[in-house]
Amino acid sequence: MSNQVALCKGDLLIIDDLAENLRLLSEILKIAGYKVRCAVDGQTGLMAAKTSPPDLILLDVKMEEIDGYEVCKQLKSDRLTADIPIMFISAYGSIQEKIKAFGVGGVDFITKPFQAAEVIVRINNQLTLRRLQQQLIEKNQQLEQEISDRQRAEFELKQAYSALEKLAYLDGLTRVANRMYLDKFLHHEWNRAKREQESLALILCDIDYFKNYNDTYGHLVGDRCLRQIAHALSKVVQRSTDLVARYGGEEFCLVLSNTNLSGAMNIATAIQDRVQKLHICHEKSPISNYITLSLGLAAYIPSQKTSIKHLLHMADKALYQAKAAGKNQFIVAGEQVCSISHKLEVRSKI
Template identity: 45%
Template sequence: MTSDSANILLVDDHLNSLQALSLLLARQGYRIRKATSGQVALQTIGVELPDLILLDIQMPQMDGYEVCARLKADPLTCDIPVIFLTALDDVADKVAAFSAGGIDYITKPFQASEVLARVQNQLTIQRQRRQLLAQNLRLQQEIRERQRLESALIQANSDLQRLASIDGLTQVANRRSFDQHLHHEWQRLLREQAPLSLILCDVDYFKLFNDHYGHLAGDACLYQVAQAIDQVIRRPADEVARYGGEEFAVILPNTDVAGAVFVAEQIQVAIAQLAMPHAQSIVNPYVTLSLGITSLTPIVEKLPQNLIAAADVALYTAKSQGRDRWRVHLCNQTTCQTNSNLCLERSQISV
């Protein structure tokens, strides 16, 4: 704030004092406005806020203390610095001036050099204060912008992570997500010594479906099948993934073989309710699934691949025995058992 731009309001009911101050400050390049009473001063301030006010204390009707108190009570004017002018030099008067909100005190008769020094000092403080406020405002804006960018970056990373783990066609987890989730649950249930079940699902005669209805219809079929399976999977730790082509996998942590069989039957009910025509199917006029089920409590001697291999054996059995059915192949803690008493079958589901 230079002297050329500083706007100073002089408030004094003594015209000689008012004129002398006005002339002194105007010579320094300050823009001067004058008021001869407290009421006029408040009206003048309402028209344009000054940068500094020199305010006489002893005025009729409304003294300087009341004028200053009103200014400090108004959020629009509370930050305007006020220098009191008075012929009183008592300590109590000075304390009253500062208590009313004044920031400095000039005793009449005043010395020109003292007035100029005090005015310049307060204008410098006011200029620095405004610069600090502007700097703080810029910093706040920069912080908000940085927070916005960080939030956008976090959201973008989250979207990328989601896209990296989602199969674009079926909108369920992809093979990469399946591998990661299976490994994570295997390690967790190895510590807890709780069962982990896996279901592999294969759309029956899907190549014939594609050949007959076309690849767009085939894509739509896979999407509907995936979404139907996903609707059956309720628990947060469960996951349905596109395992590859027309195959889907369902990971069921903390689930024994009986629970996995129940889920498999619910999946077949959901697929049957879709009632998607499959004119080329040999087993059913509608789209069906073959399912391979396995369950195992993880142990150090085995790997997640053992679980996948067992489910794959069960799926192969279901397909080789006529499709549109589920089969169970269990691995005990030491060997994989394939005897007939471990192959379970449900009744055929009709629509």
């Protein structure tokens, strides 16, 4: 029994304007092991409750100036004291008084004269309920925190995985897509274009006389040149459905979804404009004082009779023809086009 009483001990506040009631009730509760504070009127009780919120309040109904109902309303309207259980005490126990007491937020109603054992049991019950409610709130908060932590951990894990995946698919030098991602992306776009019967274009780019450039300026400068070219290509090709990738060495590959030969030629012209404006000096180039590109273009709607390998072969063949024809130009698979002066001139068939 002593363990049960110890478990239910708490800090109590009695608000009553009759000194005899305060003395009698406080003695009973102190003997039962509670810490007891007393307030001789409603205003003093409000200040005491807000200054140091108790575990439970015993509140007399009939008091001068501010009655118990008004005190209860004010306590329940304050976030600091709203959750404190309030037990009303009254010499009058009419149904109307009890209904009003519960209506303003009371949890129990004790009628005077009261029995000590009954008062203690009722207080114990209310304190036990409050502790259980607090434990439930704390448990819910703990669960919410755990859920939040788990969601944050999952989000961070996804971000980390995404970053790792991105790193795995990026070329370490130029920061554009690498060959592995190019193969994956091209396979996806090929199947999509085949399914939707849209044209898929491919542009292979090669830096002219890049070996001479490396031999003249050194590999560190050569690496910087590769990065500049990759950045220029990325500025021209900005649709989320397109891709710029390093194909190998000084070669780059552009995959252009839903793009026909005419659109690919416009992109090729824009690329040469962008590279020309970089003015990357190349003293050992036989054709220009600056870095230039040769490009091979191929585009068609995928079918059962064609393949990714065939599209790559056509673009590569066009690139070979562009370099063989004097470099610094683009060749469309099926026809040769000079783009040095941005004038399209059909020369020969591949």
